[in-house]
Amino acid sequence: MNKKALIVGLLYSVCYIIYKLILFLNHLTFEKFWFNFAHIISVLALIPFFVISIYWIKSKDYNGTISGKDAARMALTTFAVALILTAIYNYAEFKVSLPQQIEYYKSETHYKTMLELQAKNASKFKVEQIPTIIDEQIASLSAIKATTGKLFSMLILGMSGAFICALIMKGGKKTVI
DSSP states (O other), X not given: OOHXXXXXXXXXXXXXXXXXXXXXXXXXXXXXXXXXXXXXXHHHTHHHHHHHHHHHHHHHHSTTEEOHHHHHHHHHHHHHHHHHHHHHHHHHHHHHHHHHHHHHHHSHHHHHHHHHHHHHTTTTOOGGGHHHHHHHHHHTOXXXXXXXXXXXXXXXXXXXXXXXXHHHHOEEOOOOO
């Protein structure tokens, strides 16, 4: 493994954790917009880090010319570090925020949301079922499910982004000996 790719993956992870902590400490992680927006930005933010990783390694270790295979390997190393560290953070964040999530599900705000949903979909469930549905929602909270859900899209988009960046950045100046 290339140390530069590890450093760039670590740098991405630090940026990710700071970004997510800011959202968490400002209580924005439970708002639907910020929940989705934060995840989309986190996944898309990987691409510049792939470019940085490949460019840095290409210019320092490969004298400006790198094969597609090596570029992909460097981007995937960066991605692997980022994936592991963000998974650990997501798991820890879920464990810390679990009491807040339970409190949200038991809140009047969520109950009103469920009433509005029931009014729109009266044929799917009745008002009397709302407390049972809320209890099921609370029982289904799982750190593994939450972490896996976030990592699945990161895995698909991150790997494809790594390969695309590797294809774009492979090659370089040719030297004649």
